Amino acid sequence: MIMPLHSEFDSIEALSQALAARRVSARELARSALDAAESRADLNVFLHKDDALTLAQADAADRLLAQGLGTRLTGVPLAHKDVFATQGWRTTAASKMLAQYTSPFDATVVERLRQAGAVSLGKLNCDEFAMGSGSRNSAFGPVHNPWDPDVIPGGSSGGSASAVAAGLVMAATGTDTGGSVRQPAALCGVSGIKPTYGTVSRFGMVAFGSSLDQAGPIARHARDLLELVDTMSGFDPRDATSLEACDGVANAPGRIRSGFDTARGQYEQGGSQPLQGLRIGVPAEYFADGLAADVSRAVEAALKTFESLGARRVDISLPRTELAIPAYYVIAPAEASSNLARYDGVRYGHRAQNYGDLIEMTSRSRAEGFGPEVQRRIMVGTYVLSHGYYDAYYLQAQRVRRMIVDDFQAAFDGRCDVIMGPVTPTVAWPMDSNQESPTADWLADIYTLGVSLAGLPAMSIPCGFSDGKRPLPIGLQVIGNYFKEGQLLAVADCFQQETDWHQRKPGQQ
C-alpha cells in the first residue's frame, strides 16, 4: 500500500498546522491520498473518485491557505458516504437504482465541509440506501474490513469506517439511522459520533428513515470528530426538522466546540482525577445474555479506566432495550417504504427495458433496481402501514418509542451524566455469515437502536480487541443527553489521552 502523506499526522489539528505553515500543500495531500486509495482498491471503499474534481478542491484550499483564510479543515482530505448528494461525483446510495445518478445540488453537510475548505476524495461505499449492518448490501460489492478482509466492516457506513481505519482519509462522513455510524466505527476500530437528531441538516441526504436519520463523522479520535461535527452541524432552513436552538443555544458551528471546551476546562482542573464527579450509567440490559465475553471484558476494562480517572459507575436500567428492535424495524421500514417510493423509473434512476404498461414499468424498474434487503424493508414498511395493521404495528411501535425516550430521560434525570456500554454484541462477523437468515443482523443492532429511537447523541470509541489469531476491534458506546455532544467528546478525549486503542492500525499490531 502507498501510505498517504496525511498518515504522518496524528490529528487534523497537527495536519492543519502543517498546512497553515505551508509545510505541506493541499494538493500534495490530495494527490497522495488519491494514489493511496487506488492502491487499496481491494477494500472496495470508494464508489466514485474523480482526480480532477478532488485536485480542483485541493487547489482552492491551497489558495485559501495562501491568503491565510483557511479553517482547521482547509486542505484536509476526507470523503463522503455515498448517501450524501454531491455535485460532480455521482450519488448512488450504493444502489443499482441510482447507478448513473448525479445530483444537481450538494447536501448541506457536503456544502459546509467544502466551504470550510475540506477536500473530498470522492464517495464511499455503504449498504444500499443505508440499509444494513455489514456493508454487504451494496449493489457495487461488499466493503472489506482492513483488520481482516473476510469479516464485515459493519454498516451501513462501512466504507467510511473502513477508509478511516485503513488511513485512506483523515475522516469521513457517515449517517446513522439505527447505529450506522457507531457500529462500523466499533467494528473497524475507529471513532464515530451520531449527534442529537435535528442538529445536523438532513438536506441532501438520501432519506431512509426520516425521523431517525442523522449524519455524523467517523475519524480516528474524539478531537478529530470535534473538528468535523462542529462544522457539519447547524440550523438549515432547508430541513424543517433541523433545530434553530439546542437548549437555548443557537444551533450553529461553535456550539459543540464550546461544549467541549467547557467540559475540557473542567477536567483539566481535576489533575489525575479529571472525571471526578462524572456519573457513568451502566445499563444492566446492555450486559445480558448474547454479549460476547471478549466484548464484555473490553467494555468492563474501559469502565475501570474511567473509574480510575475519577468517574463513578452507577447501575441503571433501560428496561425497554429489547423492545427497541421490533419498534425500530417497524418505524424505519415504514418511513423507508414511503421515502423510497420516488424511485419509480419515471423521472430519473433505473428504468426497466421491457414493460407493457405503466404499472409494469414501475414495478419492474423497482424489482430490478432495488436489492433484496431494500425490497424486504419496503415490503415490511408497506405492510405495517396498511389498513388494519397500522394500529397494531406502526402506532404500537411509536408508543414503544415514547417509552424508550422516557427510560433514557429517567436515567439522565438525576441518575447519571452519560451512559456507557457495548456498541455490538460481538466483534465483526464473517462476511459470509447470516446469509440464510437476513434478519439475524437486525438482532445485533440491539445496543444502538434505542439511542436512535430517542434521538440522543452517542459515540463509539475503540476500547480493545478480541482474542485469537486475528484480533478484531471492539467499541465502547458513550451516550449523552440531548445536545451534550461537546461533553461526550470531552469524556471520550479523556479516555483517549489515557489509552492507545484508537492509535492501533491494522497490520501494525
Added chain:
Amino acid sequence: MEWEIVIGLETHTQLTTASKIFSDSSTRFGAAPNTQANEIDMALPGSLPVMNRTAVERAIQFGLAVGATIAPRSIFARKNYFYPDLPKNYQITQYEIPVVQGGNIRFFVGEQEHTVNLTRAHLEEDAGKSLHEHFTGPHGESSTGIDLNRTGIPLLEIVSEPEMHSAAEAVAYARALHGLVTWLGICDGNMQEGSFRMDANVSVRPKGQREFGTRSETKNLNSFRFLERAIQYEVRRQIELIEDGGKVVQETRLYDSDLDETRSMRSKEDAHDYRYFPDPDLPPLVIAGDWVERVKAAMPELPAHKRARFEQELGLTGYDAAQLTVDRDTSDYFEQTAAALPRGQAKLAANWVLGELSAHLNRHEIDIAQSPVKPQALAALIGRIIDGTISNKMARDVFAALCEGEHGGDPDAVIEARGLRQISDTGAISTMIDEVLAANAATVDEYRAGKQKAFNSLVGQVMKAAKGKANPQQVNELLKQKLG
C-alpha cells in the same frame, strides 16, 4: 316513493401564494412545462419539504372567515399511492388533525336563507399533470407527458357536512364559498385554470329514513353548471337504479360534460390503501394565538360582518344585503355608489345595483368589476333622480345610454344631449297648464262636475305639451291649485 337527496361537497381551492406549498418554485399559471419545478417538486434524492407560511396564513384567514376553530397544532401526513405525475409517489396532506375544524357557510337559495356546516379544511399539495393528448415521445410515438409545474401548488380542501338536499342548494353553497375565498383573496377563483374544483358526494334515501344511502363521489367538477348537472344526473341515476331493484355501490365517478353523464372511475374494492402516516419530514404545524391575531388584524371586513352592517346601518333587507355581499367586487361597487349619495339613499343604490345594473351585466356576461357604468356615474345618475332632474323612467334610458358608453359615461351629458332634463320650473309649468286649461274648457267643466277621470286627462295634456319632461309631481300640485 318520495326520495331525499343528500349532498356533501369537497372543494379544492388553490391558494394565492407566490411560491409552492413546500418549495420556492413559482406558482404562476401557464409557464412552459416543467420550468417551475425544482428539486423538491421533482422529488430528487435528498430533497426535503419546507412549509410555506403564507399558505398557512391563507388557511387561517379562511378558518376565521367561516367561524371555525384554528387548530393550535395540526399534522401533515403522507398519502401513499403510485402515479407518474405524483413525483414522491405520496401526497403531503393533512389527515387526522386538519388546520381548520368546523365553521359554516351561510347563503341564500332564492329568498330562503341556508346554513351549511363545514367538517374541516386542510392544507395539501397538488399533483402534476399528465398530458395524454397531442403528446409525442422522442421517436414521434404517441405518448404521455408529465408537467410538474402544478406539483406542490398549495390547496385548501374544504369539506362540507352532508347537509345539502338539492342541486340548487349545492350550487348556491359552492357559489357562496367561491365568493368567500375570492373575497378573502386566498384563491383567485379561476375555475378554467382549476383554481376552484369540486367533488360532489351524492346519495339518496327514502324520505324519513335516518341512515344515509350509499354515496357516489363525482370528482373534479370545475364549473357551477357541471356541478349542477352532475348532481342532477347522479340523483336521477341512483333513484332509477334503486327503483329498478338495484343497489348503489360506493364508487368514484367522473362527469362527462359532452354526454352530460357521470361514469364509474373506480369502485370501493379498487380503492387505494393510502397507508397514511404522519410525515416525518415536517414537524407539527403549530399556530400560536398571536399568529392568528396578526392574520385577523390584516384581514378585510368579512362578508358576514358587512352584510350585518348593511342591514343595520343602511337599512337594507337581509336579502339585499346578502346579494350585495356575495363577492367583494359587488360590495365594493355598491359601497362606492352609496358613499357618493346623500345619507339615507343606500336603499335606492341597492335597488339600482341589484336591479338595472345586474340585469345588464348578466345579460352581457360582464363581471361587475368591468362594468361599463362606474359607481361614480351610477351615483350621479341616482342623484339626478333624487334631485328631481329626471324621473325613474328617464333614468333607465340614461342608464342604457351609459352602458353603451355615450358621452364618456357622464349621465349629465346624456341628459343634456337627449334633452331629458325634467321641467321643474314652476313658471314654465304654470304657463303650460294655463294653455291646456284654456284649450280644454269642456274637460275642466267635467272635472268640476266631479269626474275624477277628467283630472287625469288634463295631467296627460300638460305632460304631452311638455313632451313628457315636466315634473309630474309639480304638474299635479299646480293643476289642483288652479282648478281649486
